[in-house]
Amino acid sequence: MYFSTGVMLMINFAEVSKNFGPLIAVDAFSCRVDKGEIFGLVGPDGAGKTTILRLLVNLLDPDTGTITIDDVPTHRFPRSKLGYMPQKFSLYGDLTISENINFFASLYRLDKLTIQQRSQEMLSLTGLSGFENRLADNLSGGMKQKLALSSALMTRPELMILDEPTYGVDPESRKEFWQILYRLNQEGITIVISTPYMDEAELCHRVALVNTGQLLQCDTPSALKQIFAGQVVEVGANTSDPYFFDDCRQVIDSSYYYLRFHLWTERHPELFQLLKEYAFNKDGPDLEIKYISPSMEDVFAFLVEPRLGPDRFNAQ
Ligand SMILES: Nc1ncnc2c1ncn2[C@@H]1O[C@H](COP(=O)(O)OP(=O)(O)O)[C@@H](O)[C@H]1O
Ligand SMILES: [Mg+2]
Structure with missing residues (x-):
């Protein structure tokens, strides 16, 4: 579905709300993400970022409103085209980097040769080559995030959703992580990333500023200014x-x-x-x-x- 601007719509949130009991976690949230964008969901702790992304990956159902990806409801968008790195992801601490990736890929029933080729590719992309045999427990925070990202990329998703991947990570690793995201984006992957760090908003093509479950504004960083x-x-x-x-x-x-x-x-x-x-x-x-x-x-x-x-x- 092409718009007059020539931009292709990928995700559409239309008046999406989600309550947890009396708490309104997401409140009539509407916005769109276009193909090829790095789209930021930016707001403080408790703003509703994680809930919005869980709704997007169909882990939660909205109380009201709809979300579509490529014009189909989220539950009909093929799971293999979607990479998701949750805020609190699980790595197996007693498995090595390679073993973690292989395990994750096998859940998607990728064959052995594909796993071997792609894991080389992902490790090199994320700068983890040479550390294949290191136990996940012995990795720094930044390296753990890279391993989680490598795992989530094994299906070669078209859309990568990352929930606060740089939270609590040191500035140098945050920078490296963003460099990886730019590389992925250049390969055509649409990226939706949430962050509480306002400086990271500047690194996105477009940004939705959220607070108390509500969209404050959505635009390019320069237009927001x-x-x-x-x-x-x-x-x-x-x-x-x-x-x-x-x-x-x-x-x-x-x-x-x-x-x-x-x-x-x-x-x-x-x-x-x-x-x-x-x-x-x-x-x-x-x-x-x-x-x-x-x-x-x-x-x-x-x-x-x-x-x-x-x-x-x-x-x-
Ligand atoms: N499963 C849940 N049950 C009850 N309250 C929740 C649940 N998940 C999130 N919340 C609440 O919803 C609000 C939004 O949370 P969240 O989406 O995690 O925000 P963020 O990711 O921006 O920090 C918070 O007040 C949080 O406590
Ligand atoms: Mg969160």
Whole structure:
């Protein structure tokens, strides 16, 4: 099914809701994922990411709404075309890397020769070649994630779904993991990945920002940044008072990092001048001010916190 943009739809969530007793874990969630995308589901712990992905891989049924993959309901999408790396996956600690992969592949009834060829390919892709005989128990967090990914890739899925694969993994391994994802994506695999890390949102082609089971916004990282209606500035100031800007009329929010502030301000042509006058009138230090573009963290906080929402700026 081609759209006028020439982009092919892969996944469609339409008003999907899921409750656990009185708790609304997913609340009328709608969005689409196109073929060939790296699509991020980004939000804090408890936002509903894992539940959304479990619904997507048909481990859970929605209470209301529908999810289709390639235009068919999720339960009719061939299991072998779908790779899934759950948030808490099981590896057999007393089996080696090779044995874990072989075991996983045998569940899909792949024949021995195919398993042998593909496991070589996956180990080389994920940088685990040379470690085939190491016990899973003796792997670092990052290597465990790579092994889980290698296993999930053995069926050569068209769609790879990864639930918080970099959670708690060190920054260097996180970077390596993303490099692998880009390689997979270049081979044509559509990737849906969830993460609580806002900086990882920037690495996705498109992002759904979720909070309390609801979709806040879904767009490209650069388009999401356009939503931020204020201005972010970084200010160097020789003061140890973290509340220095609290009475400044133009400042909506301020965070202090030793001698440096991250400010949300209203947009104003004389902004720098006004901030400097404020500091001067307070007998404060000289300010070194520069504009910075909002981070995804800024955008998320802006969308979540009504006090700081667009109305706050419009009211000025
Ligand atoms: N099986 C379950 N039973 C009851 N509550 C659940 C269950 N799974 C998730 N939840 C709750 O649903 C909400 C969303 O959880 P989850 O989807 O795991 O969020 P995330 O992955 O973004 O951290 C949380 O409040 C969580 O406690
Ligand atoms: Mg989760």
